[in-house]
Amino acid sequence: MLDRASQQNTQHDEASPRPVAFRGAGFAPSAGRSSGWIALALVIAFWQLAGSAGWVNPLFLPAPSAIAVAIYKLAMSGALWQHLSWSILRIGSGWILGTVAGVIVGFAIGLSTLARGVGITFISALFPIPKIALLPLLILWLGIGEEPKIATIALGVFFSTAISVYSGVDAVPRNLIRMAQSFNVPFHAIVRRVIWPGALPSILAGFRISASVALLLVVSAEMIGAEFGIGAFVLQAGNLMQTDQLLAGVVILSLFGLAVGKLINLLEARLLHWR
């Protein structure tokens, strides 16, 4: 091996310099701004082509133009806002309730030995349960109005928020807490000025997950027992084989999810600019 290497080296002209071969390419993917949109446009264009050319049955997969028309008609008739407002009301109420409770419990678990012992046991036991499975029980407890749907969303949001909050508290560098203690900074000030901002990246990441959970649960809950709401609308459209309407509902859900993601991006940019 060594002999062969030395033979290869001797084949080069020792007097003439040659560039060192570049070997450092790759393994550094960067997200191009336009590539995603172009890919999406291409998929939609192909989808439209498939629909217009009759390659697929429009009952099973309506063309994007048909979905756009369905959305337009929904918006013009006022039904879109009616369904959307009910969904937003449920998501908003459930998310706020679950988040407030999750943040309080998450901080308690992150800061107190007793709360950690009790809280983690309960969370470990209850977190894996699909919360939608509790909806019938919640209907029994709370009646058939909005309360069980909001409670289902709140439960789903609560667990993921509590976990992200206490994980965030745990992730705050201990040296920062010790530094604050070394200056005799009081407990409440350490929580407010060290632990809260230190845990915020994890908390905001948790918001992103809990918003998705809330969206998932509102659709599920509305499919089980609601007259209005995007989930109810999608279910009704499916029952009537109105697949353009069904997909219009799906697109609206997707846009809603994107809007929430954008909002959290803005929050992150504002609150975590120091990163």
Added chain:
Amino acid sequence: MDLIADHISHRFGALDVLDKVSFTVRSGEVVAIVGPSGCGKSTLLSILGGLLRPSEGQAELRGAPPANSLNPLTFVFQDFALLPWCTVEANVEFPLAHLPISDTDRRAVIDDALRRTGLADFRGAYPKQLSGGMRQRVGIARALAVRPAILLMDEPLSALDSQTRELLMEDFIRLLADGAMGAVYVTHNLEEAVRLADRIVVLSRRPGRVRETVTIPMTRDERGDIGAREKLLGLQNDLWSLIREEAIDAEREVQHA
């Protein structure tokens, strides 16, 4: 105000880290603590600063702290321990925020600390925008803002490059020159110890015991003279010969851990 290590022993579980360590840091005195890796230097500093409860013995203060001191025992950390979400100014202000001092006084204290550490032009910068040396300067400014009687410095220069270390060493010498502030200076670096300390406490390998206390027979001003270099180098060699064998043993122990 004196700081006394009174028969301090400490163990982590079954691991004995410190064994009856005793010494006194007198008012305005700079005491360096050196010893092999894992001998408990940083643990000892945490105990002296009240951040860790010793298994036996105790850290004591004797005498009143200076009247204007807001935090008599103040740490300067190896990893700077700066709040990344706060600007330089907010980091320096951090230990003052909960204290009952007027806004005017607070402003004056912060301005003075930033000026003394050459950070006046960087008050709006975030830690991520600063070099390692500048970050440590923020850590020092934050410590100075509370007018400590004794600085507890845990390898404050070890995370920095050699040029920055030299510059900050000059800063330390200047800050400690008037004797108004004492220091306990934990370091691996014997050169730093002989340049800065009035006395050097040499700890044995784990469990750390006081093996020897070496007094530097010249003032810090005198150490800057060319003639003193040889003497300091000799002292450094003496210290190294004291800990060399144990440092080798400690190194092997770490590798086999």
